[in-house]
Amino acid sequence: MVTATRAPADPGTPTEPTTGRPAVRLLRALPVPLALITMIALAGVALGRVYADPLLTRLILGSAIGSVLISVAARRLPSWLVAPVSVAGLAGWTLFSLRLAASHAALPGSLAEVTADAARNAIPRLLTAMIPVEPAPDTVLLPLVAAWLTGLAAAEVALRTGRVLLGYLPPVLLYAGAVYVVGPNADPAIAPTVAFAAVAAAGLAMPSHRDGPASADPAAGLAPTVRAAVRLRLLAASAAGVAVVVALAALLAPLMAAQVDDRPVDPRRYVEPPQVESLDENPLIRISGWALNPDQKLLEVRTEAGPATPARIRLAVLSDYDGVTWRVGATYRNAGRILPVTDPAPGVTTDTVRQQITVADLTGRLLPAVPTPREVTGARVAYDPATGTLIRPEGLTPGLRYTVTSAREHLDGNLLATANVPAGEPVARVLRVPDGAPEQLRRLATQLAEQNGAPYARATAIQDFLAEHYRVTADAPSGHAYPNLTFFLFGPRNGGGQRGTSEQFAAAFAVLGRLAGLPTRVVVGFAPNGDGPVRAANASAWPEVLFEGVGWVPFDPMPRPDQEPRPVEQDFRPPPDDPPPSQVPEPTLEPTPTAPADAAAGPRADQHGPGTPVLVGGGSGALLLLLGLTLLTLATLRRNLTRARLERGDPGRRIAGAWRELTDALRLAGHKVGDVLAAAEVAEQARRTLADARTARPGQPAAGAVDGGPDELAGLLNQVAFAPHTTTAGQADRAAELATRYATALRATRPWWRRLLWSIHPGPLRWRR
Structure with missing residues (x-):
């Protein structure tokens, strides 16, 4: 009976050997999975060059091993079952990794809160994080998920269909993406790239478990004439492939060689870093409001380690002045628990201060800390290394408690008398005097500078002049524009002039200092009396001057409580044709807080390039394009079969x-x-x-x-x-x-x-x- 015949195998398909030692079969099955795991792990090594420690590389290695081994173990299952099984493994590994990263970064909150926050902010925080990046949940989520999906796609293509070279495409894209994200922020990845190419070549060269006796010669068993034709076609196809590779190499090699010395593009310049609210862009004008409400509790401070003397707490550093307002102008980068360390200048000693700070009525995003912070726990922060100031991108909330460890600097006063001040383009920002400076301010600065030649003597003369001639009053109107400073310095005493808050003292010192050739800036912060509540009465502003070999030195132009100021006319008399101002300038109004969502809604006008939505849309489009190409490839292979x-x-x-x-x-x-x-x-x-x-x-x-x-x-x-x-x-x-x-x-x-x-x-x- 012919009906007893079994269905034959697919014609022309090599038969897989059914005999052989298990060790030999295992040896033939290992090369491709090991090559895929190593290539994905090398992508983690390339990306880990901008991370603070090797935790990210280890997590990506775990993603590579888990995804590839699941695909290997599930080869007997229907292909449509592999993706759900692998995604379940991805979910477990992701939760474990996020918990490990949160513990490593000492982040507060439950695992669900940390996971939700990381899922919302993974892309922008990864591209705005300060380098070196601390492995935190939001900075490791995207790389480890990408590594797992890469392993799944590569293993399915290379192992199930036997198309190893096509299976290398996902790891190559992952490695290229890692190199692009690093950009110019690390040394060239020469060793990982060479190792990546070597592993890929080894995976192609090693015999696989599909190799058998029938695959040694694809023309075996055919008639002589047919065998000759088949071999001729194979030879022609091989020659054509080699010719294409050589042509591409000859065409692209000069272009790639020309790019060797070029600086890579940094994708971070396309992403808007965290921004402060309008309330915090110029916190100097908040001084007058705090002065009118001295009992308002802003903070609660408890010193856990450090000297017994109270440490001054810094809130913001204002370096930019346009003749109307002083502004922060900082560039904040998302930072981890450990902040970058800069060596102090020669002659500057430091001691460690660790404080636990609890927010009360203080609003905005600026995060108070003793300068210079080195470690922050209990709050996610963004950091500006140029000024050493912190913000909390989510904004301050009552009850927020965090701990800051800072390196408080102590200056050697013997170095200041002979120290010079820097000049040139690096400090042009803190030397700039906007157009429109009143002639009286210029004349006063010139008079103080002529009488004192050394930079420190000039700064001290400005400090003493302000401390000796002006008085502090809590009800002085806010404002530090040129008209406000002119009235503060030269206005009649009986008309409201020559009195102000620390806002006017600090701003006047900084402007006079710049007119006298000193690089200056204004700092807003608090001077607590010790541990306990920090109230609005403790808020203050003070100027700082930059000296070579020393750094930023604070000055105190505030008058002494037991000293009666003498009239300005005794030391500085304006010409008859330049009378002092008699009309009180309009006070500067305190801006209303900007909602956190509105504050970060759009990029700055002076920044170029696509923003985060464009990058997210481009990344989504690239993923959809890759998915479409994969589906098109599968459909083409099926149709050809x-x-x-x-x-x-x-x-x-x-x-x-x-x-x-x-x-x-x-x-x-x-x-x-x-x-x-x-x-x-x-x-x-x-x-x-x-x-x-x-x-x-x-x-x-x-x-x-x-x-x-x-x-x-x-x-x-x-x-x-x-x-x-x-x-x-x-x-x-x-x-x-x-x-x-x-x-x-x-x-x-x-x-x-x-x-x-x-x-x-x-x-x-x-x-x-």
Whole structure:
């Protein structure tokens, strides 16, 4: 009986060896998975060059091992089950990694809160984080997820379909992305790149578990004339491939060589760093409001370590002056728990101060700390290394408690008398005097500078002049524009002039200092009396001057409490044609706080390049493009496989290929054909499967000619098995028609999403082996 014949394997497909020692099979199965794991891990090494410690590299290595090993272990499962299993593993590894990173960075909050925050802010914080980046949940989430998905995609393509070179594409893209994110912020990744290329080449060169005796010569077993033609085509294809590679190398090598000395593009310049609110851009004008409410509790301070003498707490540093307002003008970068350390200038000693600070009524984003902070726990911060100031991007809230460890500097006063001040472009920002400076201010600065030649003597003269001639009053109007400072310095005493808060004293010192050639800035902060509440009465502003070899030196132009100021006219008399101002300038109004969402809504006007939405959209578009290319590749491979089975070869091969199309259709419908079934039994199973599917879905066409197709195709298959030389081209065409009709009819009974998946399912590419 011919019906006892078993279905033959796919014609022309090498048979996988069933014998051999387990050690040999294991050795042949290892090279490609090990190469994929190593390549993904090397991408982590390349990205880890901008991280503060190797935690990120270890997490990416775990993602590489987990994703590839799950794909290896699940090779016997249907391909559509591998992705859910791998994603479940990704979820577990991600939660473990985020918990480890949160503990490493000492971040407060539950795992759910940390995970939600990291998912919302992973991309912008990664691209705005200060370098070296601390491995925190928001800075490790995106790399480890990308590494896991890379391992999943690479393993499925390289191991299931056997296309190792195509499987290398995801790790190559991941490595290129890591190098791009690093940009110019680290040394060239020469060693990882060479190792990456070497591992990729080794993975291609090593024999795989699919290599067998039949694969040694693809033309083995063919007739001599056919074998010669096949070998000639293989030789021509190989020569064409080599020619394409050589041509590409000759074309691209000069272009790539020309880029060796170029500075890489830094993607961080396209992303808006955290910004302060309008309330914090000029906190100097808040001094007058605090002076009118001296009992308002702003902070609670407890010193945990450090000297017994109270430490001055700094809130903001204002370096930019436009003739109207002093502004912060800092560039804040998201930072981890440990902040960058800069060596103090020669002659400057430091001691460690650790304070626990609890926020009360202080609002805004600026985070108070003793200068210079080195470690912050209990709050996520952004840091400006140029000024040593902190912000909390989410804004301050009552009850916020954090701990700051700072390196408080102590200056050697003996160095100041002979210290010079820097000049030139590096300090042009803190030397700039805006246009429109009143002549009286220029004349006063010139008079003080002429009488004192050394920079420190000039700064001391300005300090003493302000302390000796002006008085402090809490109800002085706010303002530090040129008209306000002119009235403060030269206005009549009986008309409200020559009095002010620390706002006017600090701003007047800074402007007079710049007019006298001193690099100056204004600092806003608090001078607590010790541990306990820090109230509005403790708020103050003071000027600082930059000296070479020493750094920024604070000055105190405030008058002594027991000293009666003498009139300005005794030391400085304006010319008769330049009388002192008599009209009180308009006070500067304190801006209303900007909502956190509005403050970070758009980029600054002076920044160029796409912002975060563009980057996110571009990244999403790239992912969609990659997904589309993957689906297109699978559809093309499936279509080429069907054409090869139904249209190429002698009639016997085409009939066997048609039978394989029928059995693949059954398997795609969820009915795997048993290996021990005869052809007639498979045909019966095919007819029953189609009938049941039509019954389960009303509206399908009634039984027709297609229902007898499996039996007729089984008869042709048996003819191939027992009388291979009697089959004709017409019978092969009939077999192709029957297989196509059956697959189309069975596909039409599937749900819509299964019909979409039918043409791109990678299963037939693997089952044919």
